[in-house]
Amino acid sequence: MQLWNALTNGSSHGTLHVWAGEDFEHTPWRDVAADAHGMAAALRTAGVRPGTRVATILTNTPATVRGLLAIWLAGGAVASLPLPTRGQSTEEYGRQLTALCARLDPALLLVDDWIAPMIPEELARELPVRPWTPDGLPAPSGPFEPSPPGPDDLAFIQYSSGSTSTPKGCALTTRSVEEQMRIILHLTGGRPGNDTVTSWLPLSHDMGMFGCLLYAWSYDFDFVLSTPDRFGMAPRTWFRDMSEYGSTMTAGTSTAVYLAARAQGRAELPRGLASLRAAVIGAERVDWDTLAAATEKFRPYGLSDTAFQPAYGMAEATLAVTGKPWAQAPRSAVFDGSALVDGTVTEVDPAHPRATRLVSNGLALPGVSVDTGTPGTVAEIVVGSPSLARGYYGDPERTAARFPDGRLRTGDLGFTHDGELYVVGRADDMLSIGGRKIYASEIESAVDTHAQVRKGCVAVVDAGTAGLPRLVLMLEPQGRPRDFRPIADHAAAVALEKSGVALSECLFLPRGVLPKTPSGKIQRFRCRALLDEGRFDPLARVTFA
Template sequence: MNRRTGRSIPISDGLLQVEDCLDADGEIDLPDDITFISLIDRNIAHVGDEVAYRYLDFSGAGTQISEITWTELGVRMAAVAARVQQAATPGERVAVLAPQGLDYIAGFFGAIKAGAVAVPLFAPELPGHAERLDVALRDSRPVAVLTTSGARAGVEEFLDQVTGLRRPEVITIDEVPDAAATTFVPTVIDVDDVSHLQYTGGATRPPAGVEITHRAVGTNLVQMILSIDLLDRNTHGVSWLPLYHDMGLSMIGFPAVYGGHSTLMSPTAFIRRPLRWIEALSAGSATGRVVTAAPNFAYEWTAARGVPGTDSGIDLSNVVLIIGSEPVSIDAIAAFDAAFAPFGLPRTAFKPSYGIAEATLLVATIAPAARAQALYVDRDALARGTAVPVAPDHDLAAAHVSCGQVARSLSCVIVDPDTGRELPDGRVGEPWVQGDNIARGYWRRPQETQQTFGARLAGTLAGGSHAIGADPDRNWLRTGDLGFYLDGELYITGRIADVVILGGRRYSPHDLEATAAGASPIVRRGYVAAFAVRDDGADRLVIVAERAAGTARTDPGAAVASIKAAVYEHHQAPVADVRIVPAGAIPRTTSGKLARRACRTAYLDGIFDDRAITPRA
């Protein structure tokens, strides 16, 4: 754990080395002068003329490529920061409501350089997420909003409709001249100051602003670099992930640590033509190691829609693929592996990982030389709280992908959430984590902060405890997830809030959804939501499934019958209602995960009533 030695590293000493962030025992001990801004200043001093970020714009005719060097980024940051200083004092919130691109990066880092707390959000043009944007703005109460000239009109129109919010000043990033940089007033930023508010995705509850400090983000970036072996400066990032998402921010954080660069594109560009992602990865692979990150659906989508021709020249031999959905899908990995093995994809490319916003991002991942693999366990035993390995072809086999080992200088124990006592390996419980990458808490939510970030272990195992090395006087973070350890590996089975309970028996929604998706060819795989609703004093199982492409005219009656029969046969769970809905009807979080809570709300509100194909039981 961090020793708080008060060490500093002069910028004149050169680029930051990971060794500079380790103590004599090899534990992460972040120097106290390391912040996002000091890292960028170090890169400006030593690799200023090298590209920091590249953006591929596919919105017009052809591909427009924009690049910014570290020196140029420094000027843009200072100019934006100077303008922010006219509207905000240190510690006040400044939201970024801009489209994906280099202006977003300059705005995000510029707000932090000014001493403000950045709030990375998105322009109102993002479809389906107006409510989340409204909640985040009213919660964070920014005094200023950073946007672009192209998005400004939409931002101002949206702000006019937000109730209970004092109108923030709107600053147009691309209209701030470089000359404004000369008016920037240097601001002291401490490593324990809040860098930004990371709003949670809202999959199981309303979005909350997680207070990420410079120490937390710096520690977590070092943890990622060590865990995935990204020590070579000639490692590039490629990402289409939204910059308001924690995984997206990590892809612009990597280059800041070691002076490398990342190539970015918009989520829309990826969705419309996933081959663009593959082509960018191949280009990066040709010049050095390239790392990317995405959730399950992206790898499945690309395997289905983004495979190039055999004569394309695509080379993925130097690619690292972080897959960070909870839980990770072995089917998504297998589909991508099969599709891209002919293009040199290494068998060890995939890095199944576990992370949450409250821990800045990364908690665990598999070793650099390890291959992603699934453990098959008895689903009934798992529902009772025990992981019992079985053969893959066992009638009750459920696949769970290993997330490997916990990151350096981080402790993770599996706990009975009701008693607070550590559980032995093989028992399912809630992962609790402790380390310098843990956020400070939730913005303006002291009770939730105490409940989530203030946990104390009531007891640890006499032998084989995963709490060894943790600080006994320090709080633990409750993750809200479910998981277990087995044979030295961490497995995540889902979210506590998503567990379906019927007649006192617990079911994994992921298992129910996988069974439903495989029951009929008209169901779109990965787009099924299972949840319970209360009716006449009893819990009823509801399954909402999107149609697969090309099945709009197919009678869904047979699919409904097949889903009910399959779920009952495999899980002994009676399905009270099945809704077959058009593609895109199931709500998803801004990171692409199923929003079961929102789907359940939509169901109860009657949103799917006009699409019902069977009477409710």
């Protein structure tokens, strides 16, 4: 197949640069492929054959990159299980892995050494648990002939981040992945054999896997792979790496852009960012002020006004659905927030008391259809795409509900304005308080701008019982505030102004406590569960009469 030919082409010129703890490890793609062939022979001996599934927990290591290709060469389908998330206990994580593996029935489970102790004993007794390194696998038992999945065979099971529910396994064929590679090439203006992609995103997330690793691999780009931990400790490293390697493409979240720009400070980027053509920004609501401030921060280093590229995608569509044309500047528009909640699209002046600025997620990509219902109204976004998953693995009920007639009901709410897609929020984000509907994300985004609130660390849940609403806002403060009351009062005023609802309580949590996916999305359903179970130990509580 085209995909496997690209990934195993011995004449490729690109290089893989992987962060190995102290520095980057540099290996030509052709040598990565040769290593993967050796590991594939060992996997075949371990029972991986065409039609089998291999459960994996993907991390950003050199061994993981090689092992990923090795599974395909041996004929297996890769099942990417979730990494442990913030706020998740070892016992919870173990139960999640056990449930997912019971549905998958995999041939084995490949993990890093640091994850192995989290595997429940009962699961390890039923399923061989192996390290990613070849020395953890049996020696090859004979000649090896690669037999990767065919065009319509299952190639990858992408488990969703679990930001709104328990993880779902999106079943992707080789054809779906190949189509997505072509879509991303169009989105970013890619030049096969002549680009450099840089990423710190986890390979367990669709943006990191398909948007960066497989994209770079497929088109023989140089690929600079850092880690989420390194970015978290030093956000400045993202743009520094791009400057050092002359990167032309990257991907990340709006929150990550904010953190990187803030961390840059007065540090220099001697080699500049003039080569950066496409920085795809997605996975969460994109903030216009963040893009504007980051563009201003990095413009002296050569960053163009067109580099940031807001996009919309879903794991169920492999990845990208819409995106800003790479040569155009990002766009935004201002709407009546209250009208959006009521399902009506009304553009207003920025000075309007209920003004809400939304960033355009761009145009439908080649071969993709995006349906947002009647013009001028907010509706569920329905997608058709050549890279659509064929459903959720082992879950026919969810598949029937979300994939009717070969299209995807995304669960996201949005509208089309001047031909471009604007995403308002998820249907799951809509709360009904006293008969009034509100978007939790609208309040969260507004509170997020406060100087004493950590960016991307705000969640609103309805903790009411017996039909009585109780709106609780949870946040992680920035720094060490001496008085939490002014921050809480500001949040309450924002909730009243933006959505016309009153907060019942503001909960201030220690740094790193709010449950998040590895890509940084708040897991609101787990916030509610942890709150109900009394498992938060807050720094402070502020209640409102």
